[in-house]
Each structure stands twice: as C-alpha cells, then as structure tokens.
Amino acid sequence: MSQFNYYDNIASIYDQTRWMSESVAEEVADHILELVNAKPDTSFLEPGVGTGLNVIPLAKRGYSVTGIDISQEMLDQFSNKLKGIPQNLTLIQADASQLPFPDHSFDVVLTVHMVHTVSDWQRFLDEIERVLKPGGFYLNAQWITPPARMAFEYYFKAILAKGTNTPASSPRHTGNREISVGDYFGKKEYRSNYAVAKKWLVSNTVEELLGFLKVRAYGLCWRSSDEEFEQALNEFEAFCLRHYGSLTTEISSEAQFEIWTYQIS
Helix, strand or coil, rough: CCCHHHHHHHHHHHHHCCCCCCHHHHHHHHHHHHHCCCCCCCCEEEEECCCCCCCCCCCCCCCCEEEEECCCHHHHHHHHHHHCCCCCCCCCCCECCCCCCCCCCCCEEEECCCCHHHHCHHHHHHHHHHEEEEEEEEEEEEECHHHHHHHHHHHHHHHHHHHHCCCCCCCCCCCCCCCCHEEEEEECCEEEEEEEEEEEEEEHHHHHHHHHHHHCCCCCCCCCCCHHHHHHHHHHHHHHCCCCHCCCCCEEEEEEEEEEEEEEC
16 A cells, blocks of 8 residues: 555544653644744744644744645644634645755755655755745654654564564665765754653553454554454454453553754854
C-alpha cells in the first residue's frame, strides 16, 4: 500500500493512536515561539502537516500558518478541528517534499519526524533553505516514542517478521538511508541548537494498544498480506496475555518532543 493510501486510511484515528495531546502541543508551541523570537507577523510552514497537531496552537493564536500534506483526508481532519479554515491558515494538498512557494516566503519552517520519508532528503533541505527568509529558522523536530510503547511494537514486529520477509527492525519509509541534517546545515554555517521542548508521561492499557494495531494505525501494519497480518495479530494477543498478565494492564513511560534549531549565521 502506498504512503498516500496509508495516511488516507488512518486519518480519522491518527490523533488518538499517537501520544501528542492538545495540552502538550500548547506547551511545545510556547517553546517554539520563544525559540524563534516570534513577532505577531511571524509566518510558519509545516511540510507534512497531517492533522495539524503541531501547529494548531499557532494558528489559534493568530500566526500565519501554512501546512502542506499529500493526504487530503489528513488535511480535512485538520480543518474539522478548527470548524473551517481561518484566514491566517493555508492548507495545501501536495507532495510535502516539493515546496510550491517563492523564495524567502517563511520566517520558520517546522518538520516533525518526516525528513526520512522524502525520497531525496538533500533536495528537500535545499527547498527548505530556499523558502526561508534571511535570518529565518528551520526547526527539525520529532516526538520520541515512549519506551514502553516502543517495546510493545517491537514484540509485534518480531512476531510479524516470522511470517513475512520483513525483518523486525525494518525501518519505516526511507529511514534506512543515512541522513544528517546537522551536517547539511553545519556546512552552510548555520547556527544550531538542540533542546527538549517537553517531556510527559504516556499511559495506555495493553488492550488499547492492541486496538491501534487492529485498526492498522501504523505503517508497519501494511507491510504484509491481510492473512499474514491477522495471523500475527492473533499470535501477538496471546503473547500479550502471557507477557503482561492481562489486557487491562497499563504500561507507562515518558515521551519527549525534541527540536534541532538551525539559523543562518
């Protein structure tokens, strides 16, 4: 299944299956605004904006926000949250790795765990540099998966791999390629900074996490046939009962939102 169809299919459940809450997003937005010394007219672009989790707080506060995503269904979820599209928000359905904007269009470009999904990451970073205004900021961020959820997913991947040709450690999308955003911007004499914008505790029952797999909410769920997937899921549910003791067992661990900031010297 293509990445396009994957995101179209999970758009309606995307937010509930991730671990970024609205309150956390508000705190991250506070951090971002301070990081870029935002003024009332500061403009933001997020390629791969999805359902808007990362930038809705900015749009609600009146900042000029542009989001681009390949999935119209994800963008529809975004606009539904705001009951329409306010004047300060622009949503564009297009390939986020090809930015359809003039040079020097934005004060801030934000990407969140998406650079590895583009086919030519160096060209994509060239595009980010092109659309940034002089003195602008590129924020390369990611949500770090809570360790307990990461372990849960690894157990499932290991079972799924037994019935397919996909290794348990198979990277998502193009993550197997060597990507060094820091080296790219370092050679161009950008100033850089790393910070953890927010840490927070994430808790789910085993049953909830199994439910996310059952609705195939993640890319790993689409790498095998329906029959292979269902067989692995049944085996994994039995494993969970043995390993966790009960489907009502709650597993908790800490997530964090990391930001690498780049600005031209």
